[in-house]
Amino acid sequence: MTDQSPQSGESDAELVVRCQHHDPTAFRLLVDRYGRRAWKVAYNLVGDLEIARDISQEAFVRVIRGMASCDPARGFRQWFDRVVVNLSIDYLRKQRGVQSVPLEFVSEPSTEGDDPGTLSVRDESRRLVREVLGQLPLKHRAVLMMRDIEGMDCEEIAKVLGKSPGTVRWRLSRARQAFKRAWERRELTGTRSGADRGMTG
């Protein structure tokens, strides 16, 4: 995403400075600019639309309260992304001990306007991916979500997690192996059960 606002023409840095001078209009422009992005990032990490929306809005609340410490020259987007990702990881960490919600009840992005056949395949794929990811330890799940689903690079992930890029790469390598094993095992089980159903049918 560019540093230039499509709505106002002002850069992020200019808006941040205005926010630091208690200009509510500037904050509104930042929310308009990064709201959906924050929602999408949080959704890619937590996998639930409503929770992701709540997390992204909470991130704006945190950001406005810590706006005085934001250095406009270092980029608002990176700082804001880090807040969103950290909040999402906090949520996942808290959910570790909690009984997970059945995936049928987890809200998915809107499917209006697309071909129903394509959408049902995509939704099913998302559901299965979330299911397999749920079997992995949180540290593996987090790097996979950040790198392969959200598309962050290893340096960004390292900053968010407070680890070195080398550690992140090592963890990513382990996580991809674990996901691959779990996914192939699930495929194998699915094929077997399908074959069993075919034989009995």
Next chain:
Amino acid sequence: MSCSKYSNMLGLYAGGDLASGDAAKLEAHLVGCESCRAELEGFRRTIGVLKSASCTEESLPAEGTSYWHEVESKLRGRTLAVERLSAGGPWWLRLPTLAAQAAVVLLVAGALVWVSTLHREQAETSAKSSPLALERRPAPIVFLVRPSSPYRQAEAFALPLTDNDVIFSDFNHVVSPGDIRRLRQQILPAAAEDKEITARF
């Protein structure tokens, strides 16, 4: 190098996260190793599966200004909570503050009352009595009885004989009226003592 040494690199290479030096070594190994090529293909497939679960901003539900209004209401809620705590609010929330304030008021009032009472008492005392008005006391009388003296009988006779609680002292001993009576019995002839006592009373 054997395949096991490349297994950790395959996942990173498949996702484009392997450093260029290691990537070149792996590529050289892949040329002659079919099992590693198959493994790499598996990684590429599962990374593709993960990427397919990614959500874009466009696939999120469309909305008007509701997102901003939700952020605004969250912010307002937090601000109000902070203002409520700092500027008043329900009396039960401010109970500790009220108790502390009441304690301070009581302490100050108590100190004022105490100081004013002290001043009044001092003024009354100084008005009633002069600091030079001392109570008169009788000068001490010292009686000396020397048992070896030829005048011992006269000295013993001169000793006061009272039943009140006057205590006589020879500076080394505390002498009570009973002691004096015993001394008299030792030094004076019994008849003389009786006669004197009778004559006195």
